Amino acid sequence: MSEEQERVGALGPLVGYHLRRAFGAFAADFANAMDGTGMRQVLVGILAVVSGSPGINQGAVGRVLGIKRANMVSLINELVDMKLIERVVDPSDRRAFALTLTDAGRTMLTECLAKIEAHERAMLAGLSEAERATLLDLLGRIERREPAAG
Amino acid sequence: MSEEQERVGALGPLVGYHLRRAFGAFAADFANAMDGTGMRQVLVGILAVVSGSPGINQGAVGRVLGIKRANMVSLINELVDMKLIERVVDPSDRRAFALTLTDAGRTMLTECLAKIEAHERAMLAGLSEAERATLLDLLGRIERREPAAG
DNA sequence: TATTGTTATACTCTATAACTATA
């Protein structure tokens, strides 16, 4: 196996470096797995969140997924144009749009999740079930860590 | 702590999703840690690789770090403009440039690595030493996994 | 005042194709 990957000098012991490389490998394989669906990581994420919280507005979806409001606009537009998401004015707050999946959206999400599970199995083939659980736990604790100052 | 982060529906059990979020948290804090230095993740990575393999050419640096040749050009230009890297024609292969760190480059790398170690300590404060080692091991095995088809 | 969605904008990262000069 390529020795070049070993010559990372001072980067070797850095979790951040390996996180970047592992994330990159996952992202590339994910894009491959989505081939032909017209979907991307972020779009599937939005479908999953809307599926779990029907009627949610796009600002809230953004907060769940760590996407800025300004960047949500075109993403939601894409999904509406693809007829995967329905967007209606929320009667209880007329500034906001209530989002729900269309039937096509539910089908698409189901199909994507099946492809994603295969992609995850391939990427994690070298890890035992216990190791996958450990990885999920450790990553989760990094995400939810206490912010540095309050 | 924000309940919104929990409402990820089908994304919850996906390693790829949590890898994306943990990587995002690391990247944001890394950028913060580099404040005032003019450096970014990729630039520090290049300095570290050149430091470990003086005289290496930029294509090889790109292969080590997973950066395409075309994208290396402007990155190396940046580092040369900042006078952190020296680029001389390799006498043994006049197509290539041999890269080495300048004194300023060595100083910058040392300073950045100190900041990065503090950043890593902060990001991983909730993990024991054993857990950090486990995380490095698991991420490393994902990076170096066997490609799907040969 | 604060919030929702929006527009405009900019920077970075990533990717591909085509070119040159050397090997």
Add this chain to the structure above:
DNA sequence: TATAGTTATAGAGTATAACAATA
């Protein structure tokens, strides 16, 4: 022909500032 570096370009992710409508 293959490789090192380059140029041009395009798509995607991420960030901020400012605005209108509504709360």
